[in-house]
Amino acid sequence: MAEHTVITPLPGTFYRKATPESANYVEVGAQVSADTVIGLIEVMKQFSELTAGTAGRLNAFLVEDGDLVEPGQVIATLDDE
């Protein structure tokens, strides 16, 4: 088992859900695949999906919903099996 990080390539605002009313894309502890969407990055009013990148179990989010993020910043960590 190894720990992986999910890094944003973009600056902007991080969201854990598609709209303020929706549920979070994923919760901590969930099993994810490489292409599971874990959040959105809003940059200049355009939204890009952020995917897990690796299959595994989602360990933690290092930023909160609505936080500002910089390119290269770690958004979440996950363990592969």
Added chain:
Amino acid sequence: MTQGIRKLLIANRGEIAVRIIRAAKELGIPTVAACSEADVDSQAARMADEVHILGPARADKSYLNVEALLGALKATGANAVHPGYGFLSESADFAEAVLAAGAIFVGPSPDTIRRMGDKAEARRTAQEAGVPVVPGSPGELFDVASALEAAESVGYPLLIKASAGGGGRGIRLAENAEQLSEEFPRSQREAQAAFGNGAVYLERFISRARHIEVQVLGDGQHAVHLFERECSLQRRRQKIFEEAPSPALDPQQRETLCTSAVRLAESLGYKGAGTLEYLYDDATGEFFFIEMNTRIQVEHPVSELITGIDLVQAMLRIAGGEPLGFKQSDIQLQGAALQMRLNAEDPARDFFPSPGLVESLIWPQGKGVRVDTHLYQGYRVPPYYDSLLAKLIVHGCDRAEALARARVAVEQTTLTGMANTLALHGELLEQPWLHSADFHTGTLETWLAERRSGGEA
């Protein structure tokens, strides 16, 4: 008199904040830049007499935060607010809160903002003022026979739209009566399934529409127009290239269109700058009102260049209590003006946003050239707001001279540090259909798609 405004708070950012501060300075009005923590180093903050920080970068915590803006008024002693465009500029609740705080809102009354912000109400208001709207069935329709009857007056091609729909969903096209008979029951079923409400109505479909809008100014008693702008070149409903006047109208059509806008503005007792948007049908020469924007617009400079009127100064004078300083007959159409929006977007990557650091920056110069921007060398464009970097605006004695001036202006511009749409405008200016003004609201997207597939081949 403008002494009504003692100190002006600018509740916006970017190029429009710079534009408003410049106009206020020219009128001798002290300014406060109300900005987010991300905009402390902005050009607006550098130019204003005072800076007041509203809150964190996120717009809902700063530029959309009514409480913070009211706090800024109180803290700075400003007695007027210019909302710019976007953000809270068309919020009737914000305008009301500003008035309740005893300050001046630079714009129309909250009632007018509310009335024109409601599409159905705006349509009714236009009809009452004798301004044509897109022909549609008088109400909801429930069977094919009544749909066919209503279609006689609406005209083909037409759209069958779900009453409860929105955002382009639940819309079907019928080119003739036969198609309407087939599509109508389908639309009803779809509307029922999608929205839980099977009510549908008909609306004329204009296949080659131009987007033409009329700039108006009113002081609450009288209104004038500053002719029209043509903004048909759009991508995903975002305007990219604008001009004034529209090359599609002859003087007679121009007069009919613009006086209809003044009629509507006067029926509202309109106060401030506003824009009435119309669809213009190239095939029939008909125009139809679609909506009114009760604020200054991004493309206002082209109207300023063809009339010599400073719209933002006029807004401040009117808000300060002065009557319009000119009559319609004082406003003459002079030449032609074009505006190119430089956005921090990468045309090679489907216009993906590209914030970044302004590395080198050289603006064009010369007669008939204007640049409205908040950029300076070394400025870091933040990722939190819209992508507009600058507007290159040119004026010529006629459209051909303006187009030639635009080409040279683009060539003379250097902007590096982020992907942007400068080179795209250079290419656009080479297109024969642009020179012949043979375009409609779908033309730019078609051209972009062809350009992309051509580049891959």
